[in-house]
Amino acid sequence: MLTFYLNQNKIATSLHHGTVLLDFVRRESRLPGTKEGCREGDCGACTVLLGEIADEEIKYRAVNSCLLPIGSLAGKHVVTIEGLNLRENTLLQNAFVDEHASQCGFCTPGFILSLTDFLLNNPTLNFEEAILAVAGNICRCTGYESIKRAIKLLLTEVESRIELSLDKRVPELVRTGQLPEYFNTIPQKLARLEFDVEPENPGKIVAGGTDLFVQQADKLLKQPLQFIDDGQQSREIYRENDQCIVGASATMEEVRKTPVFREILPEIDTYSKLIASKPIRERATLAGNIVNASPIADFVILLLALEAKLILQIGSASRTVDLHNFYLGYKKLDLQEDEHIHNISIPIPNPGFKFNFEKVSRRTHLDIASVNTAAFFAVEENKITDARISAGGVAPIPLLLKNTNAFLQDKIIDPAIVESAMKIAAEEISPISDVRGSAEYKRRLLQQFIFAHFHTQFPELIGAEVLA
Amino acid sequence: MPREVTLKVGVGKNLKERIVEIPDNAPRPWDGSDDLKYVGKRVPRVDGRDKTSGRAKFTFDIQLPGMLHAKFLRSKYPAAVIRKIDTSKAIKYPGVKAILSVQDKLPLIVRFAGQEILAVAAETAHQAAEALKLIEVTYDVRKFVVDKDLAKEKNAPTVFNTQVEEKLTEGDLPGEHSEVTQKGNVRGPNISPKDATPEKIDAALASSFAVVEATYRTQVQTHSAMETHGVVVDWTAEDKLKCWASTQAVFAVRDELAGSFKLPKSNVRIITKHMGGGFGAKFGVGIYGVMAAKLAREAKAPVRLMLDRKEEHLCVGNRPDSVQSLKIGADNDGKLTGIKLISYGTAGTGTGAGTSGPAKNIYEYDHFYSEESDVFTNAGPGAAFRAPGHPQGAFALEQAIDELAYKLKIDPLEFRKINTPNNEIRQAQLKIAAEKSGWARRNPNPGADKGPIKRGIGIANSVWYYFYGRNFQVSTQVNNDGTVKVTNGVQDLGTGITTVIVTIAAEELGLKPSDIQVSIGDSEYGYGPASGGSVTTGGLSPAVRDSAYAAKMKMFEIAAPMLETTADKLAAADGKIFIKENPDKSLSWKQVAKKIPGDNFIAIGERKEDYHKLDIGTIHGVQIIEVAVDTETGVVKAERVYAVHDCGRPMDLLTTESQINGGIIQGISYALFEDRILDRNTGIMVNSNMEQYKIAGALDTPEIESVVLNVHYGQSSTGAIGIGEPATVATAGAVGNAIFHATGVRVRELPMTPDKVLIALEAMKGASS
Ligand SMILES: Cc1cc2nc3c(=O)[nH]c(=O)nc-3n(C[C@@H](O)[C@@H](O)[C@H](O)COP(=O)(O)OP(=O)(O)OC[C@H]3O[C@@H](n4cnc5c(N)ncnc54)[C@H](O)[C@@H]3O)c2cc1C
Ligand code: FES
Ligand code: FES
DSSP, rough: EEEETTTEEEEEEEEETTSSHHHHHISSSTTTTSSSSSSSSSSTTEEEEEEEEETTEEEEEEEEEGGBGGOOOOOOOOOOOTTTTOOOOOOHHHHHHHHHHOOSSHHHHHHHHHHHHHHHHHHSOOOHHHHHHTTTTOOOSSTHHHHHHHHHHHHHHHHOOOOOOSSOOOHHHHHHHHHHHGGGGHHHHHHHHOOOOOOOOOEEEEEEEETTHOOHHHHHHHSSSSEOSSOOOGGEEOOOOEEEEEETOOOOOHHHHHHHHHHHHHTTTHHHHHHHHHHHHHBHHHHHHHHOOTTTHHHHHHHHHHTEEEEEEEEEEEEEEHHHHHHHTEEEEEEETTTTEEEEEEEETTTTTTTEEEOOOSSSSSOOEEEOEEEEEEETTTEEEEEEEEEEEESOEEEHHHHHHHHHHOOOHHHHHHHHHHHHHHHHHHOOTTTOOOOOHHHHHHHHHHHHHHHHHHHTSSGGGGTT | EEEEEEEEEEEEEEEEEEEEEOTTTTTOOTTTTTOOSSSBBBOTTHHHHHHHHHHHOOOGGGOHHHHTEEEEEOOOSSEEEEEEEHHHHHHHSSSSEEEEESSSSEEEOOOSOOOEEEEESSSHHHHHHHHTTTTTEEEEEOOOOOHHHHHHHHTSSOSSOOOOOOOOOTOOOOOOOOOOOETTEEEEEEETTTTOHHHHHHHHHHTSSSEEEEEEEEEOOOOOOOOOSSSEEEEETEEEEEEEEEOOOOHHHHHHHHHTTTTTGGGGGEEEEOOOOOOOOOOOOOHHHHHHHHHHHHHHHOOOOEHHHHHHHHHHEOOOOEEEEEEEEEEETOOOEEEEEEEEETTTTTTOOOEEEEEHHOOOOEEEEEEEEEEEEOOOOOOOSSSSSSSHHHHHHHHHHHHHHHHTTOHHHHHHHHTTTTTHHHHHHHHHHHHHHGGSSSSSSTTOOOOEEEEEEEEEEEEEEOOOOOOOEEEEEEESOOOEEEEOOOOSSSOOHHHHHHHHHHHHOOOGGGGGGOOOTTTTSOOOOOOOTTTTHHHHHHHHHHHHHHHHHHHHHHHHHHHOOOOOGGETTTTEETTTTTTEEEEEEEHHHHHHSEEEEEEEEEEOOOSSSSSOOOEEEEEEEEEEEETOOEEEEEEEEEEEEEBBBBBBBHHHHHHHHHHHHHHHHHHOOOOOOOTTTOOOOOOSSTTOOOOGGGOOOOEEEEEOEEEEEOOOHHHHHHHTTGGGGGGGHHHHHHHHHSSSSOOBBBBHHHHHHHHHHHHHHHHHH
């Protein structure tokens, strides 16, 4: 039996663990407030909160229930819109009513859930970040203008009435009538919940499920699954000597928040905004991003430039592979049957390095890149001692631009070498025309980005006029 | 006995008197002299609480005991003849209760990938999906064509071998029906005006001082409402059908189901309490509705059939694409001389690719010629989509107008004024838009910004028309405890008619909006409009007011003896009924209601003809848009929009503004992101999801400042006109003009994605160096 809490109710179910939570709440629990718009993580209509105990405190995060298999729920708390309702509307719900932020209303529960996550978790409660919290929610009716007004109203109301310090937000929101009382009892209830951690049965590895359940939700209902997102251990991110070790089931958001990773990529918050949506990042793991092997996987592009290595395991045997050698061809990996990623190891660079990430997509947010690229530079007195530029969307695999990087080695940075690097890069890629742009466009774009890498990191050496 | 009333009519504050004849039992129409308490103010949605708490139940959410789930088997080929279907394995699959073909007899001719073949009903959705996989279809695959240019060629495979009847819904423009010929895949051209010839227009343009000529292309856009199409059907008796439908037209759905099953109308009940958006694609019952009802009858159980996102993109409507060659000319004083438009586009297996509305109806000039054709392709049929034909037409026309203005060195806004001299509303809107946006500060030279991010500001006009429908029946029931309920069958697509009804009834009865209950979305109630052509508010609101007015009159009759006066001396406000001349002599609404004989009374209001025709029959709009173009990546960001629109007298500003905002964002999304892509080689849509079919999100949206210009016509008791459609017409054209102003480059093809913009920029660089 799989046991978890859904709103205030204890659930024990023997349904297939690959059933997605959206279907579970709507069909089994008959809670129709959670909506379905796409079943692929792209509309946010199905957003729910997922709560779990970490470091003795309950933490909630908004996730897309359409991509969340119930097998990942053991011992956790799921909150749907029904579980947020009180006798009176909350400030959040009222703001939506007063500002007409709901038109047909099909998207509304999703927005309410995403913003509840924001109130529960966001360190600063400002407008810009609140909007980011709903970047994964599509509304076809309102034009978002009224939703923005509602958010502004909410923030003023919250500011004047609630003291939301960083921790203990749950009890504070309960005390002020923004969350139902039962939230306070959930931690004890979860602690008492008995659930068998499923034995490590062999089966298809499911991490966050954000690729798997988009690609093959049907098939997954018919095969044994191995959920690896549970054990705390595999989610750990820590420093070991000069390496940052990222556990196989650490998510993009967990990584983003970890100090050692932030030391490597101080600008990770900015990059994160360009990657998926928060609910997706809350589930999506780095390992999953790597194994899915999309030629435009954003984290892979970051990790390639950071010279990451993978620690692979079968049983107790383990081996290490450089990430850039892991990809053998389109979706072909140096990964054996039964082998899995145990850890990702990222060298912590010496201080003074330069890093830049660029991505262009049709929509700036929640969209897959046409082209993305990252660049790591170590420089001594304008001389490049190490260059690692990676690029996605320009080849069947996420690419490390080996020729370009080799060319840049030991060069003094000046406009001429940048121009040459742009040329070499254009020659070592093989983009194809598809929905995300023509081959010609992608080639051109990558060249612009190479320029941008230098221009943003070395503005005193490479001015804007070089391009023109 | 009709009576005459003198009304204040006109644009904004510019009012004049007009004598209007109205029926004796009708209220004096609201006019420019009325400052009303709720009408035209910001009344929050009455269903807000239901929607923010997730309690609002959509068709998608209906669960009935024993309900089965149905799913379609759809053709995987774009063109085929199906002679054999083997369902023997599928019918044995656990849970399967019924399998029915969409056509009783084979062969079935398939004309697009995604066309319905048969449907399965099973106990669970999963079982239905699994059963579908066991069905063996023998396809005799035929040649197909999905590219409209290839489809026009002589030897192209033909989509239809017979003449195609044009099918129109309430979402299409009345009078759009055209008698044209069909040859191969081309239906048309439809020439307008009927007696025009290309020679005449060419001659007129040839003698013009300046002429611009270019070809514009627009893409196919899918409606992508958040709730998909679908129904839940329940045969409550052998000859009685109850159907929850996600529809824009409960009465049309009722009629179609009654027709399909040969049932009396009174035996079919359609319910649409909450509805997750339609935008023009949800008028009929659809093949899904009929099939669900058939399956339910066969399986003797209720059936739910809701489409999924992919089916939504493939099968149930879209905005047709277009190729428009436009040639327009002007004299040296900036007066337009004529417009020539040759346009074709594909609505797949449907019709409706015309684009000439804006070219015909925005500007004043002498010579016009248009040729419009539909090209059939093996793709899902188009459907009415928010201002059919107009965003496409305005994208081309408004860029051409802009280009001509630059050529003549006349300010583009000024140029638009010069060419609409007799339209007082448009003149007022252009003035307001100029002031709001600080147009005068704009650098007249395109591409003037230094640096890689270039900003620009563009303007475009929109046009729409006034339709309203007739014979709607609204009832206002007053109970003897004073409670009031207003009832009509109309559905609320989210556009807010429920709130509008409450607002009007509260205003008329002198009560608070919270005192009024509303029941809508049911074909067993009084006849209501189908929500298309922006008719709902303009059509229904006078009947709402007239019904509330009749109820008020009844209350006055009851109150008159109590106040020792006559009914004509009474007024109602703030929950009281009082003597106009002596407001202190009053009774509360409740006191009067207590005296209602029996339990309650019902007063009916009926929508009749307008009192008179509008002087200007069009509805207008001006949008000014600021964009930032990243010339290194081609990424365009719409930063700010100033929108000025008119819709007669707005009923509730919150819903009106929300329509404008929603129209603008759909326009931005159309301009920059959305694009249905069919693979030429397989005929299959490659982006039938929301991952690759991109719709604007909160972070893609500009700041929007909208102004609703009040226009009082006195044409009906409320003076309301719809706004749903006009708001989306101008947007893409304005974005195109803003991109030009930012960069000096015209992007004449939608969507204006980074690749197209960058390549256009490169081309310009190449040409200038
Ligand atoms: C709406 C949406 C938007 C997205 N946007 C972006 C974006 O902007 N940029 C981007 O890069 N990606 C994006 N993605 C994809 C991204 O979410 C995934 O690539 C994610 O990182 C995969 O991680 P996961 O944990 O969800 O993997 P899962 O789906 O659980 O697994 C993916 C694959 O990896 C395998 N796997 C997982 N862990 C291991 C392991 N430890 N060892 C061996 N195999 C393993 C699984 O078996 C499976 O084959 C988006 C996805 C969605 C749904
Ligand atoms: S249903 Fe669209 S994100 Fe889940
Ligand atoms: S209100 Fe209709 S989708 Fe948001």
